[in-house]
Amino acid sequence: MISSSGVRILFDGEYWPGSNTIYIANAFEHYGAIVRFFCQGKIFPEWNSRRGKIARRLLSRFIVEYEWNHQLLKLVATFRPDLVYITKGSFIWRSTIAKIKRMGALIMCFYHDIPWKTQDPRFNASIADFDLVATTRQWHKVEFERAGAKAVCVVRFGFEPAVHRPVRLSARDMEMYAADLTFIGSPHPYRITQFEQLVQPPFPYTLRIWGDGWAQAQQLLPYWQQRRVEEQELPLVYAGSKVALHWVHWEPNSSDQALQRGDQHNSRTFQIAACGTAMMLAQRTDEHQRFFTEDVEAVYFTSLDELREKIAYWLHPARDTER
Numbered sequence: 001m002i003s004s005s006g007v008r009i010l011f012d013g014e015y016w017p018g019s020n021t022i023y024i025a026n027a028f029e030h031y032g033a034i035v036r037f038f039c040q041g042k043i044f045p046e047w048n049s050r051r052g053k054i055a056r057r058l059l060s061r062f063i064v065e066y067e068w069n070h071q072l073l074k075l076v077a078t079f080r081p082d083l084v085y086i087t088k089g090s091f092i093w094r095s096t097i098a099k100i101k102r103m104g105a106l107i108m109c110f111y112h113d114i115p116w117k118t119q120d121p122r123f124n125a126s127i128a129d130f131d132l133v134a135t136t137r138q139w140h141k142v143e144f145e146r147a148g149a150k151a152v153c154v155v156r157f158g159f160e161p162a163v164h165r166p167v168r169l170s171a172r173d174m175e176m177y178a179a180d181l182t183f184i185g186s187p188h189p190y191r192i193t194q195f196e197q198l199v200q201p202p203f204p205y206t207l208r209i210w211g212d213g214w215a216q217a218q219q220l221l222p223y224w225q226q227r228r229v230e231e232q233e234l235p236l237v238y239a240g241s242k243v244a245l246h247w248v249h250w251e252p253n254s255s256d257q258a259l260q261r262g263d264q265h266n267s268r269t270f271q272i273a274a275c276g277t278a279m280m281l282a283q284r285t286d287e288h289q290r291f292f293t294e295d296v297e298a299v300y301f302t303s304l305d306e307l308r309e310k311i312a313y314w315l316h317p318a319r320d321t322e323r
Contacts, residue, residue, distance in 0.1 A: 005032030010081040015039040018231035020267055021087050023160045036079045043068050069096045081105050088112055089123035097129045108132035114249060115258040139261050157267040163231045164274035167239045177240025180205040180315055182278060184229050184237060187214045191247045195220055197304055205315060210237060238275040242323065243314060246272060246282035279323045281310055
């Protein structure tokens, strides 16, 4: 039985299976907080067609953003939280933050994305108004403090034990998920380039790529599964794979300095490890090496040549037991 701490948190975020915001809210509840979820998706329509995106952009500016702030303030008044947790801060007005503080609540923002100076004008304008700003990137801390943030906390991603766990697949499951190599993620430019070079012949391995948006990468279409994976399937995908490939979001060739710095880890870092079946073959970063002992708990690569060598070594039949 979990005892209530009495702490009340109004939690703004995305509410769909596999979203990190749900897992963070669950963690607050695990430690006794009373959480009321304020779902962004119920206010902002998820229209993905070209026309839909244009309409959403127009609606967001003139109608939906107003409605988001209005509904948030109404919930603060009725739920009476001790803390208002904002995800990214892309929609919040400074006047809304001021009203929340006058109602006696603290307000924080967890900023998830890499670019921030050029991407989120609302967050930029209000960064000094939050009582706390959280991020997963050390270099963000310096930049946020320079921009006027009162307090900045650097945290790491994690996993949800009820979701990210080892599973045993049936023969039918193996038909759907079995692969030498698996990757779950978005088609960022550097990832696409790396994959396109990786699959050049000879490439004697089975590869499954899961995630939205890979249709643009013509060379990778034979490997793309044509859809994203949400939380119910994620442990099954990793259970069917011998090696889970892992690139963080880092764009060394980008003109954006933030993307050049990129990530040192992300949520997949811990989700792959928690699923415990596929061997993680990840980009070598300082944080990855700090979290998992190299060649014991995870295997790392820096260059494409090293990646090829590690794949050939660890997928050799003689390594099946060791892997």
